[in-house]
Amino acid sequence: MSTTTLPTRLSLRGITKRYPGTVANDGIDLAIAPGEIHALLGENGAGKSTLMKIIFGVVQPDAGSIVWEGQPLVMRDPAQARERGIGMVFQHFSLFETLSVAENIALALGAGAGTPKQLEPRIREVSQRYGMPLEPQRLVHSLSIGERQRVEIVRCLMQDIRLLILDEPTSVLTPQEADELFVVLRRLAAEGCSVLFISHKLNEVRALCQKATVLRAGKVSGTCVPSQCSDLDLARLMVGDAEGLEAKYRKAEGRAAFLQVEGLSWRNADPFGVSLKDLSLDVRAGEIVGIAGVAGNGQDELLALLSGERTLQGRDAERIRFLGEPVAHLRPDARRRQGLA
Structure with a gap:
């Protein structure tokens, strides 16, 4: 789906978040179009996770505004974010290992979605549709890491998903599982879902993402089209001037x-x-x-x-x-x- 003729789905303007002794986000602007796979890059501590939590309503910004599909929005909590069609898969999964796949998904969707038994056919249908087959009655502790991530993603897809946020999704996956995930993400984007993709693996970003926003020390250091950049170009945006760093090392x-x-x-x-x-x-x-x-x-x-x-x-x-x-x-x-x- 072309993103050039569509309005911006999510726009962040001047987002700032301060903690004692540090500014995690400092005047960040970010825009994501429908059907776009957008990378968010930066070193550890650059402010990526804080920004994602602000979008998902986990953390409230001290300044700045969020515009969702053309309308200003105060994201109070994750429940409101889910109502708007925003789903997030955290780096550390939030699943109850002693419960089944269906029970975990039912807990996340709330009583209005139905009982675990009622959700089982839909879980099978959605997971099969996106090439991530799941057996709803299996207990989570019996699943592989890749299968647990499927549960997290399918849980998001059970909503009317418009924006999917993925925090380091391939850090726990084998290369084959990562390739399977990319097929799913490209299909979601083709259907109009926006994807915000956090990763340190620059080769993945260059292969998958149409645009990238790079953070350094809580600020936006640049934006680019990853496929048109080398790993060194992206690394310079993330950590600063490579020659300067090399000179510091020689010193x-x-x-x-x-x-x-x-x-x-x-x-x-x-x-x-x-x-x-x-x-x-x-x-x-x-x-x-x-x-x-x-x-x-x-x-x-x-x-x-x-x-x-x-x-x-x-x-x-x-x-x-x-x-x-x-x-x-x-x-x-x-x-x-x-x-x-």
Whole structure:
């Protein structure tokens, strides 16, 4: 469906939300047309989730206005948002695991929608129609992660859905499940439903979304057509000038290490645990250092030694140094007093 000749479905004007010590949203403008898949991008803490909660009525803005299908609207709560045809699938699912699919959907739709038994045929019909088959009588705890997300989406589709908000929907999905989700979203958009899609996966955004709004530090840093941008273009909007960041990193490289781990070995007494062997790393001023690896390969053990949950004595205390001083023998409170938390 063409979005160029249709009026704006949702328009946010100057949305601002303040919390003690921070401005989560600072004068944000955003417009979404019917049938448009619109991405909302930004680093963690950029203000994306706060903005979505404002649209869905979970949070009230301190300033700014919401215009829904041409009419000013004060979104008081999620029930009002659902009445307007707005559905949201949160990153962390809000399902009761001991209840069935039909019972969960009935709870969300309210008594007026019918009993779980009455909803079962409609659940089957809607889920089959959009290629997300569900068995209404199955208990949620027996479903896979992908199937649980289907329940959340079908719950939204059981309404007269006009805007579907998805917060990091592919973060828990396999690539095959993500592809299946994109088929559903494209079909919804073709039927005129607007989709607001939050993701950190830029390749998905470029493949799926027709437009993107990028937030940085609570403000709109730019808008673009993702298919016409490279990942680097989108990353610059999200985090700022790439050359400037690279210069800061080069500057940090020349600084003394705040934290030094040298030749760290530690034998885990747990026969099912992981021991560390000759591990070394430096963390310099201004650096963010990642510890990567499949879970269960020593990350927990390393963090326990760095935090002071586990200590080392004698010459091994020299293996971990903070600001040049050995700290591996210190408990967590002593390390915190030195500035290591």
